[in-house]
Amino acid sequence: MIDLPAPKPDVMARREELLAGLRALLPGDGVITEPARVKPYETDGLSAYRQPPLAVALPRTTEEVAAILRFCHRNGVRVVPRGAGTSLSGGALPLADSVVLGLMRMNRILEVDYANRLAVVEAGVTNLGITNHIAADGFFYAPDPSSQLACMIGGNVGMNSGGAHCLKYGVTANNLLGLKAVTIEGEIVELGGRHLDAAGYDWLGLMTGSEGQLAVVTEVTVRILHAPEGQRAMLAAFKGTEIAGAAVDAIIGSGIIPVALEFMDRPCIHACEAFAHAGYPLDAEAMLIIEVEGSVEEQDMLLGKLKEICSRFDPISLKVAQTVEESLAIWKGRKGAFGAVGRISPDYLCMDGTIPTGELPHVLRRIGEMSADYGLQVANVFHAGDGNLHPLIMFDANDAESFRKAEAFGADILKLCVEVGGCLTGEHGVGVEKRDLMPVQFSPFELDQMRALKSAFDPQWLLNPAKVFPLEGNPVLRQAA
Amino acid sequence: MTSLIAPGDEAGVAAAVAEAAAAGEPLAIEGRGTKRAMLRPVQAARTLSLRNLSGITLYRPQELILSARAGTPLAEIEAALAERGQQVVAEPPVLAAIFGAGEGPTIGGLVATNLSGPRRITAGAMRDHVMGIRAVNGLGEAFHNGGRVLKNVTGLDLCKLLTGAHGTLGVITEVTLKVLPAAERSGTLAIAVPDLETGVRALSAGLGSPYGVSGAALLAGEVPRALLRIEEFSESVAYRLGRLREALGRFGDATVIEDDESRALWRGIGEAEPLDARPEDAVWRVSVQPTAGPGVVAAAGLPRALLDWGGGLVWLAGPATAEAHGRVMEAARAVGGSFTLFRAPEPMRAALPVLPEEGKVLAAIRGRIRAVMDPKGILNPGKMYTA
Numbered sequence: 043m044i045d046l047p048a049p050k051p052d053v054m055a056r057r058e059e060l061l062a063g064l065r066a067l068l069p070g071d072g073v074i075t076e077p078a079r080v081k082p083y084e085t086d087g088l089s090a091y092r093q094p095p096l097a098v099a100l101p102r103t104t105e106e107v108a109a110i111l112r113f114c115h116r117n118g119v120r121v122v123p124r125g126a127g128t129s130l131s132g133g134a135l136p137l138a139d140s141v142v143l144g145l146m147r148m149n150r151i152l153e154v155d156y157a158n159r160l161a162v163v164e165a166g167v168t169n170l171g172i173t174n175h176i177a178a179d180g181f182f183y184a185p186d187p188s189s190q191l192a193c194m195i196g197g198n199v200g201m202n203s204g205g206a207h208c209l210k211y212g213v214t215a216n217n218l219l220g221l222k223a224v225t226i227e228g229e230i231v232e233l234g235g236r237h238l239d240a241a242g243y244d245w246l247g248l249m250t251g252s253e254g255q256l257a258v259v260t261e262v263t264v265r266i267l268h269a270p271e272g273q274r275a276m277l278a279a280f281k282g283t284e285i286a287g288a289a290v291d292a293i294i295g296s297g298i299i300p301v302a303l304e305f306m307d308r309p310c311i312h313a314c315e316a317f318a319h320a321g322y323p324l325d326a327e328a329m330l331i332i333e334v335e336g337s338v339e340e341q342d343m344l345l346g347k348l349k350e351i352c353s354r355f356d357p358i359s360l361k362v363a364q365t366v367e368e369s370l371a372i373w374k375g376r377k378g379a380f381g382a383v384g385r386i387s388p389d390y391l392c393m394d395g396t397i398p399t400g401e402l403p404h405v406l407r408r409i410g411e412m413s414a415d416y417g418l419q420v421a422n423v424f425h426a427g428d429g430n431l432h433p434l435i436m437f438d439a440n441d442a443e444s445f446r447k448a449e450a451f452g453a454d455i456l457k458l459c460v461e462v463g464g465c466l467t468g469e470h471g472v473g474v475e476k477r478d479l480m481p482v483q484f485s486p487f488e489l490d491q492m493r494a495l496k497s498a499f500d501p502q503w504l505l506n507p508a509k510v511f512p513l514e515g516n517p518v519l520r521q522a523a
Numbered sequence: 524m525t526s527l528i529a530p531g532d533e534a535g536v537a538a539a540v541a542e543a544a545a546a547g548e549p550l551a552i553e554g555r556g557t558k559r560a561m562l563r564p565v566q567a568a569r570t571l572s573l574r575n576l577s578g579i580t581l582y583r584p585q586e587l588i589l590s591a592r593a594g595t596p597l598a599e600i601e602a603a604l605a606e607r608g609q610q611v612v613a614e615p616p617v618l619a620a621i622f623g624a625g626e627g628p629t630i631g632g633l634v635a636t637n638l639s640g641p642r643r644i645t646a647g648a649m650r651d652h653v654m655g656i657r658a659v660n661g662l663g664e665a666f667h668n669g670g671r672v673l674k675n676v677t678g679l680d681l682c683k684l685l686t687g688a689h690g691t692l693g694v695i696t697e698v699t700l701k702v703l704p705a706a707e708r709s710g711t712l713a714i715a716v717p718d719l720e721t722g723v724r725a726l727s728a729g730l731g732s733p734y735g736v737s738g739a740a741l742l743a744g745e746v747p748r749a750l751l752r753i754e755e756f757s758e759s760v761a762y763r764l765g766r767l768r769e770a771l772g773r774f775g776d777a778t779v780i781e782d783d784e785s786r787a788l789w790r791g792i793g794e795a796e797p798l799d800a801r802p803e804d805a806v807w808r809v810s811v812q813p814t815a816g817p818g819v820v821a822a823a824g825l826p827r828a829l830l831d832w833g834g835g836l837v838w839l840a841g842p843a844t845a846e847a848h849g850r851v852m853e854a855a856r857a858v859g860g861s862f863t864l865f866r867a868p869e870p871m872r873a874a875l876p877v878l879p880e881e882g883k884v885l886a887a888i889r890g891r892i893r894a895v896m897d898p899k900g901i902l903n904p905g906k907m908y909t910a
């Protein structure tokens with residue numbers, strides 16, 4: 043279990059007065075305090091942790107965000123920024139003495155500019171909402187987290203989210219031009235703009251993935267792209283994870299960077315097949331889904347090359363989609379992976395380490411051993427092109443011991459990722475989930491230096507405190523823990 | 524004359540910085556000094572050079588990862604990558620036409636300046652491909668950030684903060700880059716357009732097509748030429764140039780420039796050679812939204828211009844005067860863009876803002892960030908801003 047700092051006694055004691063102050067700033071129904079309506083905000087995608095906040099504030103404009111932050115700053119009230127609350131690392135988990143600052147009512151698309159290939163949207167617009175808005179004109183917003191129906195662009199900036207296609211198109215940080223953000227003092231700042239690579243410090247880069255630690259994002263200028271002429275997938279199944287790993291090496295070595303290169307291990311193949319009946323080979327130890335883009339002739343050319351490469355690795359099955367429908371069928375199982383695992387086990391933890399891709403066979407072997415030791419099942423999905431590994435650890439939430447074991451198992455996997463040269467999180471963020479593992483990857487000095495940079499934006503640690511950085515050694519929060 | 528310190532390892536760099544911090548003596552940081560003349564002159568009795576901290580430390584072509592010590596020449600890295608058919612994604616320029624050939628830039632210098640070439644527009648900037656960094660802060664303390672994997676969101680992203688910070692937040696000792704396969708073939712569609720505005724419209728149409736245009740430049744002149752590059756497998760280059768030609772023929776007469784000639788053309792554009800800057804010229808690099816590019820050229824009223832990045836990167840050259848500088852700054856400001864006074868005589872760089880001034884709030888945060896990373900203010904003081 044993860045410690046959270048004790049609520050500030052003065053804030054708790056002044057609760058009614060503070061709520062009245064907030065209500066004055068957001069007339070109407072902008073401040074929510076009734077327990078039944080606060081309930082949905084008590085947790086995020088890491089649902090094992092719940093905590094009702096002091097209140098939920100739902101501003102509609104940047105000026106309202108600024109007013110709330112100014113008020114909270116003046117009164118020493120902690121603030122937890124929140125988009126859709128799909129964070130899998132507990133990044134949006136409230137604290138008892140905090141105001142949850144929900145951006146979901148700031149959901150307008152302000153501008154689309156095709157000539158300059160950008161869109162200006164408010165932070166509460168969903169990821170898929172951007173693409174849906176421009177799809178009829180042939181355009182899309184590239185980063186596509188699996189949660190894209192729900193998650194919001196502000197949350198994507200908070201976590202620097204990736205997606206299945208980020209091998210080709212990059213993650214959130216690579217697809218932004220500008221941000222409008224509000225500091226904890228309530229000052230509105232513009233970072234970047236409508237152009238590339240503004241001279242000066244890279245504020246945009248520092249903000250992206252900062253998990254609500256530095257400022258609250260209210261508007262985002264994203265780059266948009268024209269969709270390719272088409273895309274098609276193939277499936278290749280192999281007798282061993284080493285063999286599949288070698289096939290991935292050969293693909294990258296050939297100079298082809300597919301738009302997606304997804305790897306599933308045996309437990310994952312079985313779970314997905316039982317759920318989706320996608321026709322996955324059940325005798326395989328590992329399976330790849332490979333997707334290419336371009337005109338039909340270009341797809342044929344690339345898929346032909348890929349088929350030839352895969353056939354050198356004694357595949358159990360090689361299936362190249364001939365039509366869009368066949369392509370969707372290949373993806374069907376993978377896209378349902380979380381739901382499929384959810385059917386085997388009502389509760390699972392979705393881990394998110396990154397490893398050097400060459401370490402995959404070794405890491406999967408070690409995860410298999412740990413799975414036996416802990417007595418918990420695990421299924422692995424892997425973005426094979428970029429090394430991002432998602433083990434899904436199955437447990438029983440009604441059994442405290444099972445949950446404790448699942449957390450310990452997850453921590454062991456992440457330590458293994460760091461040990462082989464990788465990192466604790468590839469796209470889900472540190473949040474509370476991996477906070478106490480940070481010393482595995484960073485020295486005490488490195489953590490202090492990062493904490494000092496947070497203090498440069500937020501000296502009192504009011505913005506999403508108790509996330510990302512261990513409480514131990516924290517100059518501001520330590521006494522409160 | 525300044526004295527030169529050139530340590531051979533990170534511990535040496537840390538010791539040199541710690542010593543300077545203790546003495547409160549500023550250090551000028553350089554790779555091989557090819558961009559010494561960039562931004563504002565640094566007043567420092569001593570120069571810390573990374574030239575002896577050289578060599579590739581890790582290269583895994585299948586993992587698309589390369590690490591090198593900061594003083595490694597770009598040329599050495601490009602040669603190692605070329606052997607395995609790969610390349611530095613952001614196409615960083617050497618800028619010999621602007622700064623002189625010298626020994627060529629170092630990878631640390633390129634990261635510190637975040638310089639990217641034509642491919643930036645589709646494949647990302649230098650900063651998008653810095654996966655990991657080792658550096659020494661202004662107290663001589665070594666640290667790392669990021670790592671040697673392609674996806675990493677663990678903690679604050681100091682790789683991006685240090686990239687483009689021109690050595691003012693830390694001395695970079697090692698960088699890890701994401702690299703990618705070099706395309707089998709390059710090809711370019713050249714369209715003769717009546718004016719710059721039409722040229723940018725042609726580039727926008729190309730960049731807004733499904734064909735993956737990886738370079739989009741506009742050469743000024745009597746008859747401006749809009750250039751659109753495709754880098755792909757051979758079959759795709761032919762196909763996509765054909766489709767672009769159909770789609771963009773309405774903007775002017777189009778011709779195709781084949782493989783080797785196309786590669787040379789774009790190397791030159793990255794180096795800003797078509798700008799044709801005279802030795803006595805000042806050089807500016809302005810970044811704006813692409814459709815604003817021609818307006819910036821007009822408003823600056825300078826004799827020489829080159830547009831890249833679909834029209835959004837405007838290179839300008841002309842008289843090294845405060846008056847010309849004022850026009851460039853105003854042209855960029857008017858459309859919400861950014862500028863760098865890229866090359867100019869030292870007194871001009873010392874007297875004028877070389878980058879846009881930030882607002883009060885950001886300037887205050889910048890000051891606090893400097894106080895964390897370089898509390899004694901000894902790393903390249905004054906390089907970017909006066910305060």
Ligand SMILES: Cc1cc2nc3c(=O)[nH]c(=O)nc-3n(C[C@H](O)[C@H](O)[C@H](O)COP(=O)(O)OP(=O)(O)OC[C@H]3O[C@@H](n4cnc5c(N)ncnc54)[C@H](O)[C@@H]3O)c2cc1C
Pocket residue numbers: 086087122123124125126127128129130132133134145165186187188189192193194195196197198199200201202203204205206253254255257258259260380469470506
């Ligand atoms: C089923 C499922 C699948 C997922 N798949 C992926 C995936 O493929 N790739 C991936 O990267 N992630 C994935 N995620 C994780 C999650 O969806 C992402 O992290 C997402 O970006 C979070 O967005 P959100 O709007 O839900 O943000 P929240 O969960 O509300 O917040 C996320 C973090 O950002 C901060 N934040 C939110 N809004 C702002 C703001 N406006 N200003 C400043 N800080 C802010 C919060 O404080 C918090 O720290 C998945 C999650 C689920 C549940």
Ligand SMILES: Cc1cc2nc3c(=O)[nH]c(=O)nc-3n(C[C@H](O)[C@H](O)[C@H](O)COP(=O)(O)OP(=O)(O)OC[C@H]3O[C@@H](n4cnc5c(N)ncnc54)[C@H](O)[C@@H]3O)c2cc1C
Pocket residue numbers: 551552553554555556557558559560561562573593594616617618621622623627628629630631632633634635636637638689690691693694695696863864865866903906
């Ligand atoms: C006259 C001139 C003006 C230029 N103006 C600009 C410009 O305005 N904007 C731009 O983006 N590019 C500019 N460039 C290009 C750029 O500076 C170089 O292409 C390249 O970055 C220099 O490589 P180098 O190894 O020679 O670096 P150097 O010229 O030695 O250093 C370049 C900059 O990076 C810093 N630096 C070098 N190595 C390190 C390190 N290891 N750690 C931390 N900091 C380091 C230096 O202090 C200096 O500020 C200019 C180049 C020249 C010659």
